[in-house]
Amino acid sequence: MKTLIKNANIITPYEIIMSSNLKIENGKILNIFDKEAFNEKSYDEVIDAEGKYLSPGFMDIHNHGNFGHDAMEGTKEALNTIANFHIKNGVTSFLATVMTEHPIKIRKAIENVRNYIEDRDNNANIRSQVLGIYLEGPYFSMEKKGAQPPEFIKSPDLVEIKEYVSLSNNNIKVVALAPELEGAEEVIEYLREKNITISAGHTNGTFEQIKKAIDLGVTQSTHLYNGMRAFSHREPGVLGAVLTDERVLCEMIADGIHVHPAAMNLAVKAKGKDNIILISDSMMATGLKDGKYSLGGQEVYVKNNAARLRDGTLAGSTLTLNRAVYNMVHLVNVDLKDAVRMASLNSAKAIRVDDKKGSIEVGKDADLIIFDDDLKIEKAIVGGRLRKLIPE
Structure with a gap:
């Protein structure tokens, strides 16, 4: 054709x-x-x-759901709805995020995404393409858990992560974990051998711990500034490590709620146009009215576009990726072509599909x-x- x-x-x-x-x-x-x-x-x-x-279609590599559904539901209907809403907002491909939960629910969600990707009848009528899975947890720091349910947080488990990768039929593309935890090093080495992107997320690691993890194979940071040790001039922490190391791509939620525009600007100045990945981190309330929803089995209250747990902790976002690009242009004064790159080519680079997706170039x-x-x-x-x- x-x-x-x-x-x-x-x-x-x-x-x-x-x-x-x-x-x-x-x-x-x-x-x-x-x-x-x-x-x-x-x-x-x-x-x-x-x-x-x-423009190249946007690629949202970290999002939980939208329009009343979440990838953790483990159903084809949920992924269909999520994909339909994504395409309306310019996202032509995405990763389905599987988050910290009971292992049975994690397995169900992983298996569902695998089946969805492998369903030829579904792929013949593509909406937004599901390219794989973003595994956000459960291997996180309790101090920086954010909206991850604490009862299921644990240290990295090599046997378990091998089971999840096998169950996914190698469709897990990103694993977010806290690199400072016991057992993290061997998991990082395994994931690197499997060519799976490792992201430092929900981590209380020190500058030295994160630098060591980068040397081992960490190439990404999960939602920059959020769920990580704060910066100090004496202990630069996670931020100091990921912002100053050119080997690391940094996800960012550009909604003006998770990150102040000045902090967005600082990240762009530190990382440049090639190393910022715009993500939505959207949850099921995205596209719907304010009210009560859920994330990881926890009640989430959405008011004025901000999604929070009862204690006020931010719990995902209601951002869409086209709005994130708009915000980078109008709040941070990033050139449109560079903001588009942050929502397409950089995302494709992160999950190693930039040879065929992420930019308008002949042959892609x-x-x-x-x-x-x-x-x-x-x-x-x-x-x-x-x-x-x-x-x-």
């Missing part, structure tokens, strides 16, 4: 090409051109971008979105095919 997208401002990793056109064939990006003559009749489908932006998968100046998603293309934006 051949598709033409015409009259678009195309966001590549290097520039925004104004008033240009893009060819898609068999689900891949074939060519980008501006002045070349073309015959629309030679295409199976022509999409007019009407002068709006054409045609996972694309069209949006206006306010980051309102007009159209989404997944695998070269135009996808319906499921209404609320």
